[in-house]
Amino acid sequence: MPIVKLLSENFGRREARDIRWYRDHGGYEGARKCLFELTPEQVVQEVIDSNLRGLGGAGFPTGRKWTFVPQESKKPKFLVVNADEGEPGTFKDRQILTWDPHRLLEGMMICCYAVGIHTAFIYIRGEYVRPAEILKQAMADAYREGVLGPRCLGKDFTLDIFVHEGAGAYICGEESALLESLEGKKGWPRLRPPFPAIEGLFACPTVINNVETLSHLPRIVVNGGKWFAEVGSPRNGGTRLFCLSGNVKRPGVYELPMGTPLRELIYEHGGGMLDDKALKAVIPGGVSAPVLAAKEIDVPLDFDSLIKLGSMLGSGGVVAMDEDVCMVRALQVISHFFAHESCGQCTPCREGTGWLEKIVTRLVEGQAYSQDLPNLMRVAGNMIGTSICALSDAAALPVRSFLHKFNSEFEYHAQHRRCDVEERKATATPLARSAV
Amino acid sequence: MPTITIDGQSVNVPAGTTIIQAAEKLGIYIPRYCYHPGLPVAGSCRMCLVEVEKLPKLQIACHTAATDGMNVITTSAPVQQARRAMLEFLLINHPLDCPVCDQSGECDLQNFYMEFGQYDSHFLENKIKKKKAYPIGPHVILDQERCILCTRCTRFCEHVTKTHELGVFQRGNRSVIDLHPGKVLDNQYSGNVIDICPVGALLERDFRFQCRVWYLGTQESICTGCARGCNTSIHFNQLRPGGRMGRRVYRLKPRFNPYVNKWWLCDEGRFGYRFIDEDRIEAPQLRRQGRVAGTGWKSVLDEVSNAIKSALEKFGSSSIGVIASPQLSNEELYLIQKIFVELMGVENIGFSNPWEQHGYQDDFLVRADKNPNTRGAELAGLNGDVRAILEKTASGEIKVLYVFRHGFSNPGARDALKKAGYLIFQGTNWNASAAEAHAVLAAATHAEKDGTFTNFEGRIQRFKQALLPLEDSRPDVEILIDLARRLGYPLVYLTPEDLFMEWRGKSYDDLGAFGEPVEVTAAPV
Numbered sequence: 018m019p020i021v022k023l024l025s026e027n028f029g030r031r032e033a034r035d036i037r038w039y040r041d042h043g044g045y046e047g048a049r050k051c052l053f054e055l056t057p058e059q060v061v062q063e064v065i066d067s068n069l070r071g072l073g074g075a076g077f078p079t080g081r082k083w084t085f086v087p088q089e090s091k092k093p094k095f096l097v098v099n100a101d102e103g104e105p106g107t108f109k110d111r112q113i114l115t116w117d118p119h120r121l122l123e124g125m126m127i128c129c130y131a132v133g134i135h136t137a138f139i140y141i142r143g144e145y146v147r148p149a150e151i152l153k154q155a156m157a158d159a160y161r162e163g164v165l166g167p168r169c170l171g172k173d174f175t176l177d178i179f180v181h182e183g184a185g186a187y188i189c190g191e192e193s194a195l196l197e198s199l200e201g202k203k204g205w206p207r208l209r210p211p212f213p214a215i216e217g218l219f220a221c222p223t224v225i226n227n228v229e230t231l232s233h234l235p236r237i238v239v240n241g242g243k244w245f246a247e248v249g250s251p252r253n254g255g256t257r258l259f260c261l262s263g264n265v266k267r268p269g270v271y272e273l274p275m276g277t278p279l280r281e282l283i284y285e286h287g288g289g290m291l292d293d294k295a296l297k298a299v300i301p302g303g304v305s306a307p308v309l310a311a312k313e314i315d316v317p318l319d320f321d322s323l324i325k326l327g328s329m330l331g332s333g334g335v336v337a338m339d340e341d342v343c344m345v346r347a348l349q350v351i352s353h354f355f356a357h358e359s360c361g362q363c364t365p366c367r368e369g370t371g372w373l374e375k376i377v378t379r380l381v382e383g384q385a386y387s388q389d390l391p392n393l394m395r396v397a398g399n400m401i402g403t404s405i406c407a408l409s410d411a412a413a414l415p416v417r418s419f420l421h422k423f424n425s426e427f428e429y430h431a432q433h434r435r436c437d438v439e440e441r442k443a444t445a446t447p448l449a450r451s452a453v
Numbered sequence: 454m455p456t457i458t459i460d461g462q463s464v465n466v467p468a469g470t471t472i473i474q475a476a477e478k479l480g481i482y483i484p485r486y487c488y489h490p491g492l493p494v495a496g497s498c499r500m501c502l503v504e505v506e507k508l509p510k511l512q513i514a515c516h517t518a519a520t521d522g523m524n525v526i527t528t529s530a531p532v533q534q535a536r537r538a539m540l541e542f543l544l545i546n547h548p549l550d551c552p553v554c555d556q557s558g559e560c561d562l563q564n565f566y567m568e569f570g571q572y573d574s575h576f577l578e579n580k581i582k583k584k585k586a587y588p589i590g591p592h593v594i595l596d597q598e599r600c601i602l603c604t605r606c607t608r609f610c611e612h613v614t615k616t617h618e619l620g621v622f623q624r625g626n627r628s629v630i631d632l633h634p635g636k637v638l639d640n641q642y643s644g645n646v647i648d649i650c651p652v653g654a655l656l657e658r659d660f661r662f663q664c665r666v667w668y669l670g671t672q673e674s675i676c677t678g679c680a681r682g683c684n685t686s687i688h689f690n691q692l693r694p695g696g697r698m699g700r701r702v703y704r705l706k707p708r709f710n711p712y713v714n715k716w717w718l719c720d721e722g723r724f725g726y727r728f729i730d731e732d733r734i735e736a737p738q739l740r741r742q743g744r745v746a747g748t749g750w751k752s753v754l755d756e757v758s759n760a761i762k763s764a765l766e767k768f769g770s771s772s773i774g775v776i777a778s779p780q781l782s783n784e785e786l787y788l789i790q791k792i793f794v795e796l797m798g799v800e801n802i803g804f805s806n807p808w809e810q811h812g813y814q815d816d817f818l819v820r821a822d823k824n825p826n827t828r829g830a831e832l833a834g835l836n837g838d839v840r841a842i843l844e845k846t847a848s849g850e851i852k853v854l855y856v857f858r859h860g861f862s863n864p865g866a867r868d869a870l871k872k873a874g875y876l877i878f879q880g881t882n883w884n885a886s887a888a889e890a891h892a893v894l895a896a897a898t899h900a901e902k903d904g905t906f907t908n909f910e911g912r913i914q915r916f917k918q919a920l921l922p923l924e925d926s927r928p929d930v931e932i933l934i935d936l937a938r939r940l941g942y943p944l945v946y947l948t949p950e951d952l953f954m955e956w957r958g959k960s961y962d963d964l965g966a967f968g969e970p971v972e973v974t975a976a977p978v
């Protein structure tokens with residue numbers, strides 16, 4: 018597939034952070050077109066036509082999400098930008114924030130104009146210190162140039178943007194926990210209903226969108242929603258940034274049209290596996306997504322195709338693992354992450370994530386009991402669909418998919434209390450190992 | 454009004470009713486830990502998951518609103534499985550130290566395990582260590598390991614008292630309930646967190662290790678701590694007198710009354726039960742110059758009745774003074790009114806202590822008036838000027854003064870008592886008036902008798918006898934009837950209920966579980 022750069026054309030280009038350079042190269046034209054030529058309804062329709070979906074991970078159609086916000090509201094409405102990029106294996110928003118902050122600000126302007134919002138918040142991951150600095154500089158420039166503020170681009174439209182830095186909790190990337198955190202409370206997900214579109218930040222109607230989603234808006238407005246939809250695959254408009262990591266030759270962020278086969282991402286753009294080893298497994302959308310076996314990588318990378326395969330496109334964090342990776346150990350890393358990041362609010366996740374980690378850790382350390390594998394499946398099953406937010410499912414689904422697709426490795430650990438991958442590596446290539 | 458069907462039974466409920474509330478209307482109990490009707494919904498324990506037809510996932514009954522035509526199943530295999538799963542999750546890091554835990558016997562982990570759990574443990578790991586058994590306030594002790602993080606206590610401090618002492622700290626299975634830095638759980642209502650804690654994490658320091666709860670009897674009562682009249686349960690044990698240094702009452706718990714105290718009770722009332730067992734007047738006494746000159750109900754009542762009779766004969770009813778008490782029940786006040794005003798024609802009769810200091814009051818429960826039945830005494834018509842009565846006593850106009858309950862420690866009043874020709878004191882505990890009395894009549898406390906109080910809002914509420922009168926004390930009604938008979942007024946009342954029947958025209962059973970508002974027109978003049 019052709020390389021289309023809608024989001025990533027300025028990556029690596031320092032000058033793009035400069036508002037004057039950005040405006041000289043077509044920047045804020047989308048926002049200008051909205052403010053001066055289009056009605057809010059027309060903007061929403063363009064976004065609906067574009068098939069743009071929420072690129073934070075859930076894949077909910079963006080235009081439709083906006084229509085849930087009540088038109089006539091006595092309360093103020095808010096836009097909250099989710100820049101709390103925390104899903105392991107995901108590092109795309111960071112690139113946008115670092116290299117192209119004005120594209121995000123322009124996207125926010127478009128969204129705010131379309132929904133009738135005058136106050137927006139950017140909740141940025143606390144660890145993103147440098148991106149936050151760049152973003153704040155860009156905002157200061159935009160205010161100075163009259164792009165933001167009481168009269169955006171000279172039009173009678175007010176927009177104020179505030180940046181809030183998170184304190185280092187994965188759960189605050191979950192939208193309702195993010196709102197709690199933004200309100201100054203402990204980052205605990207909320208019960209739904211009410212949904213944020215009706216009662217979100219400070220109990221006011223709130224749109225929550227991901228950085229990447231909003232950054233697509235300027236081009237959608239300039240070129241039209243239909244144009245954007247044609248770039249992608251059916252019901253999955255445009256391109257998306259894929260974060261390729263793991264044992265590949267060229268890890269990094271790749272912008273590809275929706276529906277690009279996973280094989281192409283790994284073997285063409287990523288250059289194949291390191292040392293040309295065989296591919297064993299791929300996590301297609303951040304560690305919450307159930308793992309795929311090597312034979313499944315011809316799947317097109319769009320939301321619907323991966324759901325059909327029992328996994329999800331999620332945040333676009335693709336982690337490729339080669340034949341020398343012990344899947345039990347890989348699962349331990351994942352389980353530890355979720356046990357560490359579970360917020361502790363509801364029972365199945367608070368207790369289940371920790372329990373899963375303890376069992377998997379025993380498997381890794383050669384302390385397995387005979388009933389550990391069925392117990393893992395059972396505990397994971399009890400965690401699915403019983404919690405407040407999706408973190409419990411996200412912790413349980415990898416366990417089930419790892420055990421299902423790489424059962425022999427887990428059985429070996431459980432029966433022999435040793436790692437078959439390590440043994441094979443030790444016997445097959447002793448020289449290669451000592452060289453490492 | 455949506456109609457919702459739960460386990461095949463249908464019920465009409467107001468819009469916005471949740472499944473758990475609708476189920477309660479049908480008498481279907483859905484297990485829960487975090488849900489409490491007096492607190493905002495948390496939805497975090499996941500114990501109340503139920504099946505809702507047409508929805509793919511189980512739903513929490515505490516937060517899901519009933520909609521018209523909704524069909525809910527609480528007994529299906531997925532629901533039972535979810536309940537077992539949640540219990541298992543809650544118990545894996547719970548210490549299971551029931552044998553040394555005070556909550557044992559009234560613990561929802563135990564109760565729900567027996568009813569909905571009954572699985573075999575699959576947990577082979579080490580349990581997580583947290584802080585154990587440390588006081589977080591004057592009345593409450595916390596064990597973080599036993600805590601299941603239902604957050605009832607934190608929500609109570611946030612939304613009911615708005616004092617914000619407690620919070621959840623850390624994340625995941627390291628989460629703990631603890632005090633916010635610099636805070637102590639020392640508000641007027643801190644004891645309630647003990648009641649709403651469904652497990653043994655928050656316990657009463659006063660009650661801890663005193664008695665296993667299954668040895669406690671319980672009786673419905675009314676708090677006598679102030680004019681609010683909060684509904685309480687007295688938890689007592691009469692059979693183990695050595696168990697708690699002779700004390701029979703072990704603790705008070707609030708009892709739900711939507712019109713008065715909802716689910717709550719203030720600490721002042723909760724821990725103000727000591728007078729029932731401490732410093733009591735255990736037997737009637739005749740006293741001369743501070744020394745006991747005679748005992749036994751017969752001789753004491755004979756002397757008291759003779760004193761009253763001779764005063765009446767020599768000086769008429771103006772020589773008798775009566776100071777009743779807002780601590781007495783409506784029935785007792787009615788009887789006092791009957792005997793002294795109606796039958797004897799006494800005019801010097803009042804009830805209030807003009808020197809009484811009013812205490813703490815807030816806009817929630819606690820009232821400044823620390824008497825349970827001031828309103829009842831007002832309505833009984835015993836509104837004479839107590840100052841004037843005492844002045845007349847000092848001047849000798851009143852020869853026989855009959856004081857109920859009041860301990861007059863004010864120097865002027867005390868001087869008047871000293872000058873009384875004959876002072877009768879009827880009360881439960883020793884006080885300044887009792888020390889001056891010629892005759893001390895040992896009365897029973899509210900825990901030892903039946904009756905009603907009228908709270909400051911005019912609600913008549915029943916309290917029931919929990920204990921036998923201590924030692925040789927007797928309920929006031931019995932004492933007064935006995936006395937009236939000696940004075941030549943044979944009254945036919947046998948129980949306080951007879952008096953209540955005559956006053957209100959109905960029985961105690963007709964009073965209703967939450968009491969009833971007194972209608973001023975129906976009250977005695």
